[in-house]
Amino acid sequence: MTKSSEVAVVGGGIIGSAIAYYLAKAGHQVELLEAGKVGSGSTQAAAGMLGAHSEFKEFGASLYSFARTSQAMYEEAETDIRSLTGIDIERRTGGLMQLVFNEEEKEMLLSQFSSLKGVTWLDCPTVTKKMPGLSKSVLGAFHMAEDVHVTPEIACRGFHTAASMLGARINAYTSVDEIVKESDHYRLRTSKGEWQAERVVIASGVWSNALLQRSGLGTPIFPVKGECIAVTNTQTPLTCSLFHDQHYIVPRNNNELIIGATKIKNDWSTEPTLGGLQTIVEKARKMLPEVDKMPFRRSWAGLRPQTSDGKPLIGEHPEMKGLFIAAGHQRNGILLAPATGKMICDLIGSNVVPEEWKEAFRVDRLNTGEEVLM
Known part of the structure; x- marks a missing residue:
């Protein structure tokens, strides 16, 4: 028997889970379809930084405003998810x-951050007083109070559990x-039979390409492998994340430090390499020498979904009405999940979405008809 729904969301990482949550919250009938365990892909591998300010150099004006909006949305989402689910x-x-x-x-950073609110320069004595274990080579730091972090796997579980509670x-x-596409609906052929939906959202991260190619959008997303390690912090407690040269140390509530990450384009393997781990340990040691004394817990790798211009694809297919795409968030999927979920929900509900966002994330802007070289 063919199952039916109003909206089918394909992909159960944090992007798909956030989309399902905002759609269900708005009263839509939603089916979320995930090939594996929900939240087990790139979401599980992420560090969880909500770095709207720290990633400013990588963002254009439209993506920065989107990122700041999404960052702010986490406060309300956190409260709502806890209220609905206890998570x-x-x-x-x-x-x-x-x-x-x-x-x-x-x-260079003074110039970069000059127009931003919420970024404060701290000199060396101030920084080392706040965090005594830092490298003695540190000149100072820019503190970004709003660039907090979440635990990605738990946040993803929160979104899809809340979505489930909402129907x-x-x-x-x-x-x-x-x-x-079949007249006024879509038919989805799955490993568990067929689904029928009025609208479909493709949100499968780097694995979206197969479905995008069949819709005429080519293969605009390629993987960027990121390797990470976790250690037990037996030394000075960290009160905030540390960041330098695109590498980070993120403290978790369970006394872990998440250390990462490499950036290896077009590598589909999900096993960490000794060379990659050595690189991130050296970067971490430069920031916090005490990592050398910390017990090793585990290592892993994830595949970030990236587009050629670094911005995600978020919007409706230009020729297939009712088919939406939300993929290609690169290393900012955790940060951008709430705003992505809300934007897809608003597009489906014909609500107002800023024109600069619709244009910046237009799903056919990278459609060259060519394959991404793997």
Whole structure:
């Protein structure tokens, strides 16, 4: 028997889970279809930083405004999810310290952050007083109080559990092999039979390409492998995340430090390498020498979904009405999940969405008809 719903969301990472949550909250009938365990892919591998300020250099104006909106949305989402489900997404305050090691770095970042609110320069004595274990080579740091973090796997569980409480149906271990347009609906062929939906949202991260290619959008997303390690913090407690040269140390509530990450383009393997782990340990040691004394817990790797211009695809297919895409968030999927979920919900509900966002994230802007080289 063919199952039916108003909206089918394909992909159960934090992006798909947030979309399901906001759609269900708005009263839509939602089916979420995930090929494996919900939240087990790139979401599980992420560090969880909500770094709207620290990633400013990588963002254009439209993506920065989107990121700041999404960052702010986490406060309300945290409260609502706890109220609905009892789940604490571990939104940990304290912010982020972007460390600076020389005057050249300081001047470059001063210029970069000059227009931003919520970024404060701290000199060396102030920084080392707040965090005594920092490297003695640190010149100072930019403190970003609003760049807090969550625990990604728990946040994802919070979104899809809340969606379920609001009426969405969550279907794990249900891979979608084909999406076919049929008059006023879509037919989805899955590993567990067929679904019928008025609208479909493709939100499968780097695995979205197969479905996007069949819809005429080519393969605009490629993987960027990121390797990480976790250690037990037996030394000085960290009150905030540390960040330098795109590498980070993130404290978790269970006394873990998450240390990462490498950036290896077009690598589909999900096993960490000795060379990659050595690189991130050296970067971590430069920030916090005491990591050398901390017990090793585990290592892993995840595949970030990236587009050629670094911005996600969020919007409706230009030729297939009712087919939406939300993928390609690169290393900012955790940060951008709430705003992405709300934007897809608003597009489906014909609500107002800022024009600069619709244009910046237009899903056919990268459609060259060419394959991404793997």
